[in-house]
Amino acid sequence: VFHDDQHGTAIIVGAAVLNGLELSGKKIEDVKICTSGAGAAAIACLNILLALGARIENIWVGDKDGLLTYRRNDVNDKWRGKFCRHDSEATTLAEVIEGADIFLGLSAAGALRPEMLQKMAPKPLILALANPYPEIMPEDAKAIRPDAMVCTGRSDYPNQVNNVLCFPFIFRGALDVGATTINEEMKLAAAHAIARLAHDPGLEVSPSGQPAVYGPDHIIPNPFDQRLILRIAPAVARAAMASGVAKRPILDFDAYHDTLNRFVFRSGLVMKPIIDRAQGQGKRIIFSDGEDERVLRAAQVLLEERIARPILIGRPTVLESRIERFGLNLKPGRDFEVVNPEDDPRYRDYVTLFHSLVGRDGVTPDTARTIVRTNTTTIAALAVKRGDADAMLCGLQGRYIKHVRDIRSVLGLQDGVKDVSALSMLIMPRGAFFL
The missing domain is CATH 3.40.50.10950 (Rossmann fold)
Structure with a gap:
């Protein structure tokens, strides 16, 4: 089962981490990761970070009952057990967060306290994804650590980690090649495609109303970026083909790109003058x-x-x-x-x-x-x-x-008008027709 809150969130977290570490000049295999929350979404995020190159010995996971360690007798499933520490007597995330490069929060408001953030490594990446109130508010994090890059799940702050970034585009790519499953390679391809898109200037604006430019306040694209389908679907399709799960391989990716382009921009070209006028x-x-x-x-x-x-x-x-x-x-x-x-x-x-x-x-x-x-x-x-x-x-x-x-x-009706009618726009290869 491909679950949006689980695997979808993991893909976007992967993209955010790729760009966040690039901007901070760090390598994923070297960073220390502290995670608040040990539910399905958190475990999926950690697994994709491992697939991207993170080392399991650099990962610390805590939940409402404390750190996942060998001393816990309630961690009896293979998913959480994979991240249990056998080399520490610590019992809380606060005890091990010193020097951490990444905080990944999928838990509750206030889980990342100011004194914990203060202990983190230079240029920390904060993914505070609890909704509606994150583990730490971005303005509070910035006040304590101006060098921090902060992501939340909210649309009113920069760097919104929203799984809508990959839906339905990952399915578009999978369906177009007749993929029999959505595997790890396809998810990683989507994460890399999303990360690369943030580098390219587009027409979207940040929550502040300023143009979105790749940097600490724009490490992932805007969820409404119309280019997402053009980047994610082909990347996922290629990954499905390369990993052997595609039953209908695409032979001409240029033609495929043109087909996707018509989905996105044909109506946009017609509507743009109307929007500009409004x-x-x-x-x-x-x-x-x-x-x-x-x-x-x-x-x-x-x-x-x-x-x-x-x-x-x-x-x-x-x-x-x-x-x-x-x-x-x-x-x-x-x-x-x-x-x-x-x-x-x-x-x-x-x-x-x-x-x-x-x-x-x-x-x-x-x-x-x-x-x-x-x-x-x-x-x-x-x-x-x-x-x-x-x-x-x-x-x-x-x-x-x-x-x-x-x-x-x-x-009623305006003078001179005899009846009312519905107007539909039909987009054809030769242009738009109003019926």
């Missing part, structure tokens, strides 16, 4: 499904790319808890406006407006109040009608035609 105009887009993870992540992108100002329909407590759960850098009021369907000061005005529009169709005042309280598509349309938003996006749930009717009941 950027900086400050238009307000209201999302009817504001509590949905996809909408929250889209809102993050809109802000990062300065495409529009999001307005989210949702309950404030739910929005805040999900933003924290997904590790997003969003704050109500600062980054987006909230329309709370349960308690919004505009509710009475929206009900009055809605009833004036649909009252003659048999909608009573009581029914109008219920609809404006419960139908988020109607709420979004009313916001546009009143000028509280410039555009709306809805339809993640429910039937398309129902949403169209709800919108039309509020916004």
Whole structure:
């Protein structure tokens, strides 16, 4: 079984370690590694580091019960037992972290204490991957050790170790050659491809809004880098072929690259002028499904790319808890406006407006109040009608035609327009067609 939180995280950790050690001028076979956490993800990360050249005698592993050593009688499985130390009387990670080059955290907030970080070797690499709160916050780590390179699992800090970096691209390469398994060679190929991509300048920006340039604050690519599929899929396909697990070898990798390129950039070329036009105009887009993870992540992108100002329909407590759960850098009021369907000061005005529009169709005042309280598509349309938003996006749930009717009941048709239609973009080899 290829598990995203296990093997996917390991691949990205491998890429981060490759570049982090390159920037610090260290060799992987020489570095001392201290790991907080001994679960499946941590063990997978350590195994890929061993495959990259780390030495097991340089690895120390601790969990909530202390260091994995011969004195522990609860370490009775082969996966953790592999990393049990037989040469130390130490019982905690704090006792052995002095001189460590890498801290790998897959445990809990606060596991890396300031005094522990202070003892680490020059230019330490910190992979604090607990979510939503890492083992040490990046700003705290930098205050204690300005020479440290810090990675977290969060999108609001540089160096996000996110397994989305290799999904679904590793599967794209594996499927395209008919691989019978995903082996160690393919995972290592993905790690090396991701590491190399961070060296190449792209269009992405860092969380600070500055161009992403290879260095301590950019040792792995942005998860939204569109070139990931172009680098990872071919590398994985080649590794599958070289290791003998490919049933349909690719004969022409140039043609394969062109095929992948069409997946990524054909729509991008069409959309780029639209995005360029939208950027900086400050238009307000209201999302009817504001509590949905996809909408929250889209809102993050809109802000990062300065495409529009999001307005989210949702309950404030739910929005805040999900933003924290997904590790997003969003704050109500600062980054987006909230329309709370349960308690919004505009509710009475929206009900009055809605009833004036649909009252003659048999909608009573009581029914109008219920609809404006419960139908988020109607709420979004009313916001546009009143000028509280410039555009709306809805339809993640429910039937398309129902949403169209709800919108039309509020916004109607512009003068001279007889009907509304759906517009689909079809990308063909000769160009894009709008149907």
